[in-house]
Amino acid sequence: MILFGIMTIAGIYFYLKDDLPDVTTLSDVRLQTPMQVFTADGELISQFGEKRRIPLKLEEMPPLLVQAFLAVEDTRFYEHPGIDIIGIFRAVTVVASSGDFSQGASTITQQLARNFFLSREKKIARKVKEIFLAFHIEQLLSKDQILELYLNKIELGQRSFGVGAAAQVYFGKTVHELTVDEIAIIAGLPKAPSALNPVRSASNARARRNVVLGRMLDTGVIDKATYQQAIAAPVTSRLHGAQITASAPYIAEMVRQEMVARFGEETAYSAGLQVFTTIQSKQQAAAKIALQQNLYNYDERHGYRGPVAQLWPAELTEAADAEAVYQETDPLSPADIQAYLDQQSGIEDLHSAVVTAVSAQSADIMLAGGQQVTLEWDGLKWARSFISDERQGVAPKTAYSILAPGMHILVRKSDEKWRLSQVPLPSSAIVAIDPHNGAIRSLIGGYSFSQSQFNRATQAKRQVGSNIKPFIYSAALEHGYTLASIMNDAPIHQWDDNAGIAWRPKNSPAVYDGPIRIREALAKSKNVVSVRLLRGVGVDNTIRHLQKFGFAASDLPRNETLSLGSASLTPLELVTGYATFANGGYLVTPYVIDKILDEDGVELYQHQPAVACRDCLAETETKAETAIDNEALLNDLFNTLETDAAADRNNAIVTESTAAPIAEHVISEQNSFLIADALKSSVWGGGDWQRGTGWNGTAWRVQSLKRRDISAKTGTTNDSKDTWFSGFTPDLAVTVWVGFDDSNRSLGRAQWHANMGQQQSAGAESGARTALPAWLSYMQTALQDVAEQQTPPPVGLASVRIDLKSGLLSRSNDHTSDFEYFKPGTEPTQYAGTDVQQISFDKSRDKKTDEEEIELF
Known part of the structure; x- marks a missing residue:
């Protein structure tokens, strides 16, 4: 009989031998792990992948967790050769007596074989294959290696694979933070992960947990006291995502799209790639707070749109100046209110609440979970x-005039106090880049990614309004104008024969100063001066100049409205243009992926950005390809790719470079310095306030940062449909946009609010009123630990004292004069007060306009 049994087993083995998988692949197995996206300082932004897995070494797992699995799944794991004879005889006995194949006898090694190579179907052929594979695995791997693979591979429900992922998914913890009862819940999942997990069924999870705890007690893993405490613990669990420590969902989506384009979906989602971005977590958090708080402020200026719902009728029956009496019809019980709130989903930092009582200056509300709080006046x-x-x-x-019992409202915490709120109607975007290399430091593409995945920072092309003017003035400086050139700030009236109407561009506000220096006109954002400069340079010349900043010709209208901001650009495109003024005239390319590591932490890719190089000669401009850092590792990663995909693969990796490539030098360092310096006047103004000649630029509120190294510009389109604020220091360029997604809808205006006093901002919405506050809030954090630094004037610029009224040379040393920078050969040659007047006139095609200007002068 023994001989017959041996021969039978041998026969079965040779019969199935050719169908058995090669278990040697386990010695170099790659577990499918999700792609993780990090900030530059190592905070987790997001992870992508169908399977949630956090691979751990055996020594990284708490001993109690390992012992729990052994106690319930394979007590004699370290003693048997891969199969448990006692367990097999027990299973055979059950099958022979009842025909029930549900009795398991699989060891951990057999389960590993099944998980990697076989299906879960309950058939004898599969079981026999499982046994033979288990023997092979035991010969190939040590017991610890088998156990480590098993605990990382095992399916544990809710798309979690391995104990590390299960701890995070069910309890939001690491394996070392798990309690004994939580360990028992996880150890009980392999039997039926979909039915026994605590999210799906708390009762099933509790019953299975108690079985595991009993086995742990029987095998001496825990003592009686620990058992009693664990078995009495309630089963509380909910689904947890990855332990996100930095909120940047728009950045995460940008990275996901780029990674899929580089590597394909299968590799991107399952190869355990670690992507490090250029995002700074502290600045990113500040950007989110700045954008959302600014939208809340706008929404509050424009009024309350009412509750989300009215759960039961409540009518005020007594005068509102006394304690009100409400006639309530069928109010919900506290339990019903709580049940209702538990079904509501929040958005960002807004929480659902139900009003339970209202008094003259406050209201009582209930939050989810039954928490009772009071909304103060x-x-x-x-x-x-x-x-x-x-x-x-x-x-x-x-x-009483705001709330009533039964209202479902939204509230948020502000300065540690609850505040009535609502989901803001407008949208917004903020993007900050390093002007030296284009690294994106912060990016928010909207109020809430969960509400809208449309990335307004990179996808929304909106009219830029006066934010275009620095580029118009830059073109003027290239065509003979200087910051001291005098232009006529007077209304324009131009008849259009084709349209049959007159074009009358106006300043906003409609204030005209007459003869004005270009520096002051830019700082005050004079519309008519911008139009006259465009005429002087020419539309075609201006467009060619604007294209140097990376703006597409198709986005630049070929008419004079271009001077007022009718061009449509994304916030990222616009801030990249402003970065050119900050870095000495170089056009950098924005990027967000800094480096990519494989699952073992080996670097696969390091981005080599083209950098702005003030110390390099313009003739040394080069364009460098991204290079390959570790091609051998990447070849392993791409072993499934065909040869014709090699070109795409080369786009995903980089070779080592001895020197960083230099960005294209698109405007002179002198030009960029002059515009940056003029934009400082937008912040600090000019003149002498004590002598009545002082004036403010449109960005004067930036003075609150108390820095002299900031250049800034406001932007507002017709009817306040788009509002902008862009500004930069030598090391950071930032743009904020606010508007409705419906480009035809105006942001409107806010009327004076008697309750808010100086806390409000009344008047028409504009770049200074609507976008600048978010920019200021962000920069307060971004510049907190950054020393002020002044950019020295580049070689070749001359600084001479001019008369502030005429722009000519001045012999005075008082409030009527100041120093101005000039490119070589452009400085004035005449002194103020002489007979020769050096004044720049608009070279208009309309002779009548020229005559009007001369008459005004």
Whole structure:
């Protein structure tokens, strides 16, 4: 019988031998792990992949967790040769007596064989293959290697594979933070992960947990006291995502798209790649707060649009100046309110709440989980009614005019106090880049990624308004104008024979100063001066100059409205253009992926950005290809790719370079310096306030940062449909946009609010009123630990004292004069007060306009 049994087993083995997989692949197995995306300082932004897995070494797992699995799955694991004879006889006995194949006898080694090579179907042929594979695995790997593979490979439900992922998915913890009862829940999952996981069924999870705890007690893994404490613990679990420590979902999506394009979906999602971005976590957090708070402020200026829902009728039956009495019809019980709130999903930092009582200056509300809080008057008094984008109701005097019991409202925490709120209607974007190399330091593409995945920072082309003017003035400096040139700030009236109407561009506000220096005109954002400069340079010449900043010709209208900002650009395109003024005239290319590591931490890719190089000669401009850092490793990663994909692969990797490539030098260092310096006047203004000649630029609010190294410009389009603010220091360029996704909708205006006093910002929405506050808030954090630094004037610029009224040379040393920079050969040659007047006139095709200018002078 023994001989017959041996021969039978041998016969079965040789019969199945050719169908058995090669287990030697386990010695170099690659577990499918998700792609992880990190900030530059190592904070996790996101992870992508169908399977959630956090690979761990056996020594990185707590001993109690390992012992729990052994206790319930394979007590004699370290003693048997891959199969458990006692378990097999027990299973055979059950099958012979009842025909039930549900009785398991698989060891951990057999389960490993099944998980890697076989299906879960309950058939004798599969079981026999499993046994033979287990013997092979035991000969190939050590017991610890088998156990480590098993604990990382095993499916544990909710797309979690391995104990590291299960701890995160079910409890939001690392394996070392798990309690004994939580360990038992995870150890009980392999039997039926979809049915026994605590998210799917707490009762099933509890029953299975108690079985595991019993086995742990029987095998001496835990003592009686620990068992009693663990078995009494409630089963509380919910789905947890990856432990995100930096909120940058728009960046994560940008990275995901680029990684899929580079590597393909299978490699990108399952090869365990670690992508390090250029994002700085502290600055990114500041950008999110700045953008969202700015939208909340706009929304509060424009009024309260009412509750989300009214759960039961409540009618005010007594005068509002006393304690009100409400007639409530069928109010919900606290339990019903809590059940309702548990079904509501929040958005960003807004929480659903139900009003339970209202008094004259406050309201009681219930939050999810049954928490009862009070909304004080400071968190309510802003909520005058919304009428339209242009009009708001009267300021409320009591809470009765705002809220009533039964209202489902949204609230948020502000300065540690609860505040009535609502989802903002406008959209916004903020993007910050390093002007030296184009590295994106912060990017927010909208109020909430969960609400809209449309990335307004990179995808929304909107009219830029006066944010275009520095580029128009830059073109003027290339065509003979200087910052001291005098232009006529006077209304323009030009008849259009084709349209049959007159074009009348106006300043905003409609204030005209007459003869004005170009520096002051840019700082004050004079529309008519921008039009006259465009005429002087020519539309075609201006467009050619603007293209140097990376702006596409198709986005630049070939008419005079270009001077007022009718061009449509994305915030990322615009801030890249502004970076050129910050870095000495170099056009950098924005990028977000800095380096890519494989699952073992070996570097596969290091980005080599083209950098702005003030110390390099313009003749040394080069364009360098990204290079391959470790081609052998990447060849392994791409072993499934065909030869004709090699070109695409080369786009994914880089070779070592002895020197960083130099960005294209698109404008002179002198030109970039002059525009940057003129934009500082937009912040600090000029003249002498004590003598009545002082003036402010449109970005004067930036003075609150108390820095002299900031250049900035506001931007507002017709009817306030788009508002912008762009500004930069030598090391950081930042652009903020605010507007509605519906490009035809105006941001409107806010009327005076009696309750808010100086906390409000009344008037028409504009770049200075609507976009600048977010820019300021962001920069307060971004520049917190950055010393002020002044860019020295480049070689070749002359600084001479000029008369502030005429732009000519001045012999005075008082408030009527100041120093101005000039490119060689452009400085004035005459002194103020002489008979010769050096004044730049608009070279208009309309003779009548020229005559009007001369008459005004």
